[in-house]
Amino acid sequence: MGLQEPYRTRVARFQELMRSEGIEASMIRTLSSFAYFTGEKWLRPALLIPPEGEPIAFAFEDEAPELMERTGIEDVRTWRRAEELMRAVSNAIREGGYKVVGFDYSIERDAYVLFFELFKKLNRQVEIRDVHGLIMRLRMIKDAHEIALIKRASNVCAKGMEAAIEALRPGVTELEVAAEAYYILMRNGARHPLVYVNAGPSVRIHAEPLPDTRIQEGYPVTIVVAADQGGYYADMARTLFVGEPKPRAKEALKVFLEAHSLAEGSLKPGFKLADVQEAIRGYLVSKGYEKNVVLGFAHGVGLLVEEDPITTIIAAHRQYIVKTGMVLASVHSPITIPGIGTIKVEDTYVIEKEGARKLTTYEYELFE
16 A cells, blocks of 8 residues: 555655765654654654655554554564564664664654664664754645644634633633643644643743642733644644733733734745844834843744744754745744733744735734
8 A cells, every 4th residue: 555645755755855965764763753754643653764665664563553554554563572673673774784874863752862872772883863854854844734734723722722711710720721721622633732821920931831820810811722633733822811901011912912913924935034033022122122022933833833943942943044835833932021921922824925824813802
């Protein structure tokens, strides 16, 4: 049967990149890249991509039939003990006679550093290269199949956001708000949703919900919702108030919304992300928020909630040029005001020839 489209084309494009870099084969052990090439997020992923032809998958013996059926991969080599998996991978490399082997090295939800170190010890005869950058070169540009799934995820995001907002009232904890959103997100097919809630005057820019922080009247509540469909994410954030907002918080949100619109209008093919970032920063500084700006306004969205380009944590990614087919979340970084709280509005966009098209849509009343 073999891999189906669009995965067959993705493998072929990566093989072409490998050959151009002098890499003879690549070992894929990160969950998101395995899904990119096979269509399945499979825990303990292991996929060997040769220089041409079909990839080889490695699976626990009793899982192999289902993996073959779901992916179409015909060459699935099995194991029952972890050492058998590592031996099977090393044997496949020796059988192929590969001298330069790539390894998809990244940080996600599993023990990839451990896998990498074991791989190096067991394959001392080969030169090992990090191919994560090559894979992300492909993953940054989404095809129609990926964009359709991200649009579906955007619709689910809106449902989760609505559930969170409906749960807001004085005295309710951040964790209780998040729980309402998680329930709706998972009921609507999100397998690995993410909900952050930051309420009140304390500042947390990555606000995992706390069980003892409660909603307070007049202070901002920032809610971040990420939902996945078919393995692909959308990401959105909204800031709102219960009761009459503090004057400074109300003004800060109005200014942030203006910066959000500025960013949306600037996300066009050919623009450098650093230039968009500087425009946002300059605008916020002009409004008196120089000490409240957090740099890194956008990140990619796809098989991960945050993936390349990640301007928020990797400064070098701010030099990337916006390209058609990118899917970006903007404005990711909040403005933070000690004693007032965190202000943030974020949406997921697909970059088209004429500019950014918003995928996450949820309108709500900002102020009573």
